[in-house]
Amino acid sequence: MRFSHADLKEYCRRVILAHGVYEEAAETVADMLLDAELTGVSSHGVSRLAIYMERVDKGLVSKDSCPRILRESPSAVVIDAANSLGAVGAKFAMETCIRKARETGCCFAAVNNSNHFGAAAYYTRMAARENMIGFCCTNLTAKIAPYGAAEPFMGTDPISVAVPSDDCPVVLDMTPSVVALGKLILAQKLGKEIPVGWALDQEGRPTTDPAAGRAGSLIPIGGPKGSGLALIVEVLCGILTGAGTATHLHDLYKFDAPQGVGHFLGAIDVSAFMDVEAFRAGVSAMRKEIKDLRRAEGFSEVLLPGERSARSAAGKAAEGIEVPELVCAELAALGKPFGLTLRT
Amino acid sequence: MRFSHADLKEYCRRVILAHGVYEEAAETVADMLLDAELTGVSSHGVSRLAIYMERVDKGLVSKDSCPRILRESPSAVVIDAANSLGAVGAKFAMETCIRKARETGCCFAAVNNSNHFGAAAYYTRMAARENMIGFCCTNLTAKIAPYGAAEPFMGTDPISVAVPSDDCPVVLDMTPSVVALGKLILAQKLGKEIPVGWALDQEGRPTTDPAAGRAGSLIPIGGPKGSGLALIVEVLCGILTGAGTATHLHDLYKFDAPQGVGHFLGAIDVSAFMDVEAFRAGVSAMRKEIKDLRRAEGFSEVLLPGERSARSAAGKAAEGIEVPELVCAELAALGKPFGLTLRT
Numbered sequence: 001m002r003f004s005h006a007d008l009k010e011y012c013r014r015v016i017l018a019h020g021v022y023e024e025a026a027e028t029v030a031d032m033l034l035d036a037e038l039t040g041v042s043s044h045g046v047s048r049l050a051i052y053m054e055r056v057d058k059g060l061v062s063k064d065s066c067p068r069i070l071r072e073s074p075s076a077v078v079i080d081a082a083n084s085l086g087a088v089g090a091k092f093a094m095e096t097c098i099r100k101a102r103e104t105g106c107c108f109a110a111v112n113n114s115n116h117f118g119a120a121a122y123y124t125r126m127a128a129r130e131n132m133i134g135f136c137c138t139n140l141t142a143k144i145a146p147y148g149a150a151e152p153f154m155g156t157d158p159i160s161v162a163v164p165s166d167d168c169p170v171v172l173d174m175t176p177s178v179v180a181l182g183k184l185i186l187a188q189k190l191g192k193e194i195p196v197g198w199a200l201d202q203e204g205r206p207t208t209d210p211a212a213g214r215a216g217s218l219i220p221i222g223g224p225k226g227s228g229l230a231l232i233v234e235v236l237c238g239i240l241t242g243a244g245t246a247t248h249l250h251d252l253y254k255f256d257a258p259q260g261v262g263h264f265l266g267a268i269d270v271s272a273f274m275d276v277e278a279f280r281a282g283v284s285a286m287r288k289e290i291k292d293l294r295r296a297e298g299f300s301e302v303l304l305p306g307e308r309s310a311r312s313a314a315g316k317a318a319e320g321i322e323v324p325e326l327v328c329a330e331l332a333a334l335g336k337p338f339g340l341t342l343r344t
Numbered sequence: 345m346r347f348s349h350a351d352l353k354e355y356c357r358r359v360i361l362a363h364g365v366y367e368e369a370a371e372t373v374a375d376m377l378l379d380a381e382l383t384g385v386s387s388h389g390v391s392r393l394a395i396y397m398e399r400v401d402k403g404l405v406s407k408d409s410c411p412r413i414l415r416e417s418p419s420a421v422v423i424d425a426a427n428s429l430g431a432v433g434a435k436f437a438m439e440t441c442i443r444k445a446r447e448t449g450c451c452f453a454a455v456n457n458s459n460h461f462g463a464a465a466y467y468t469r470m471a472a473r474e475n476m477i478g479f480c481c482t483n484l485t486a487k488i489a490p491y492g493a494a495e496p497f498m499g500t501d502p503i504s505v506a507v508p509s510d511d512c513p514v515v516l517d518m519t520p521s522v523v524a525l526g527k528l529i530l531a532q533k534l535g536k537e538i539p540v541g542w543a544l545d546q547e548g549r550p551t552t553d554p555a556a557g558r559a560g561s562l563i564p565i566g567g568p569k570g571s572g573l574a575l576i577v578e579v580l581c582g583i584l585t586g587a588g589t590a591t592h593l594h595d596l597y598k599f600d601a602p603q604g605v606g607h608f609l610g611a612i613d614v615s616a617f618m619d620v621e622a623f624r625a626g627v628s629a630m631r632k633e634i635k636d637l638r639r640a641e642g643f644s645e646v647l648l649p650g651e652r653s654a655r656s657a658a659g660k661a662a663e664g665i666e667v668p669e670l671v672c673a674e675l676a677a678l679g680k681p682f683g684l685t686l687r688t
Contacts, residue, residue, distance in 0.1 A: 075449040105451075148646040174569040221566030270584065273415065288588055296493055296544060
């Protein structure tokens with residue numbers, strides 16, 4: 001089924017409200033989910049609404065608490081997300097960073113007591129829209145083994161950086177593993193082998209069996225390099241926030257306890273370093289230089305980080321968002337008890 | 345030949361002074377080179393003294409100019425390195441960040457008009473010693489092709505992050521390419537093939553020929569992920585500093601112009617976020633958890649970033665630094681015209 005962005009967002013917002021979440025939080029979460037749909041990251045889009053609401057219904061995520069600042073200096077802030085829906089604390093943190101960076105040049109926020117926040121690029125693009133360089137990462141339950149280990153220790157922790165430009169912002173949003181866990185789940189469903197280099201089995205041996213990989217661990221990019229990057233994210237999100245590193249967190253799909261996730265976000269104000277127009281023009285000039293490079297074998301175009309997302313968003317804003325039947329059924333079921341009807 | 349750390353540093357310092365560089369700069373560069381030797385990164389150690397001095401002698405690096413602050417806000421600073429030896433501007437930048445971060449919680453510095461600064465970890469460890477999380481990157485002449493391109497655009501730009509702890513600090517220092525260019529140079533010298541996945545030839549095809557790889561480009565870790573990371577470093581070091589991105593820089597080993605390199609450094613003060621003792625204990629506890637993980641096939645130990653360097657430094661401080669004959673001859677030649685003698 002195909003929906004307009006506005007209609008689908010409004011439906012999600014009403015569903016979240018109906019589940020007892022307060023107005024501003026419902027708007028934030030609906031906007032974040034639809035932004036993921038627009039930018040082509042549907043794995044973090046409306047298909048997540050069901051699990052978010054299930055956790056709210058079970059009392060594992062608070063429906064009424066607001067994030068609050070625990071500690072503050074001119075360019076640093078610690079935020080207790082108060083177990084609100086992940087997007088609520090992360091958005092509040094980035095808004096705070098942007099406001100303070102405008103005064104001092106940059107600001108970073110450590111967020112604890114939070115939950116799954118969707119796609120990290122949602123928050124870094126907030127900064128880019130304000131002519132700042134946005135930085136965001138979060139930790140998640142452990143899936144990646146440190147280089148040399150046979151057990152997971154770090155989450156598939158996303159790292160996002162967004163950079164303003166005169167045309168399409170440069171938006172990096174990556175996990176430090178070679179592939180996301182979803183690729184192993186899909187291969188297992190399809191009965192296919194996975195390539196060597198994606199995962200290790202429980203003994204720390206390379207495996208082509210997706211089930212063995214799921215029971216084992218994901219391999220970081222570049223061996224010790226991706227492993228080190230993931231470890232730094234764990235330090236920032238798990239230790240500096242007080243939230244705890246990945247192995248101490250709770251899974252989004254298990255109902256034993258609040259997730260207790262930590263985020264680390266920041267904004268660097270371009271205007272503290274140079275003329276904003278010159279910076280934006282410089283990034284656009286770099287983009288053009290890269291687009292003009294000779295292409296590698298098998299590539300019809302060199303894509304910069306964020307370019308695919310921007311195109312997806314332009315297309316879907318015009319033509320609507322296609323949602324698979326299964327997800328539509330889920331969405332409809334979430335609204336039905338409250339008399340809400342999902343309409344295309 | 346084997347030298348004590350103090351003797352070798354003093355010899356380097358005297359050589360730099362003899363070449364007309366001022367006292368404080370000579371001390372900084374000698375300390376940085378010896379730190380690289382101690383931490384086992386001899387590719388960035390005393391073997392670089394000859395090229396540094398050659399550039400000074402040719403007037404391509406200034407022997408007497410001091411870095412100066414061009415623009416300053418509470419948590420951001422822009423520094424003109426004034427074409428001084430790279431370590432001089434980078435050290436000044438990190439000292440400035442540390443001083444300002446103590447007031448505001450964090451500070452970042454954009455440095456332009458600089459030169460090759462050695463190992464990035466030298467600067468991030470300065471922050472870690474002050475109970476701050478240090479961040480440092482620099483750009484270099486273009487060697488890495490963006491994902492999908494057949495020509496280099498980004499340098500093998502190092503990214504370093506250092507984290508204080510109760511025992512060994514966590515120190516990441518990585519380039520976003522699968523291997524450093526040095527590995528291709530070595531393979532070519534030895535007449536060996538390189539594995540697929542290290543480099544592309546000039547047409548952007550995977551190659552096993554080190555010469556073709558050197559003429560082509562290095563492959564980033566994780567495809568679009570490492571490519572994106574390198575691109576962000578180019579934005580920070582090349583655009584936000586005003587220095588220019590990699591393809592606009594000049595090579596350390598060519599004598600056509602000053603290098604014009606940019607650096608981007610920062611310090612995040614742990615005490616702005618939480619109790620420093622608790623943070624340091626938390627990082628050490630994480631280290632212990634990781635050391636206790638089951639090991640992957642073929643590994644006798646799980647090493648954290650920075651652990652090998654710390655062990656090397658402890659060993660070499662006690663037993664001395666071994667320098668290959670060829671490098672000793674180079675070092676001796678640098679001092680000879682000034683009546684300086686290299687002694688073990």
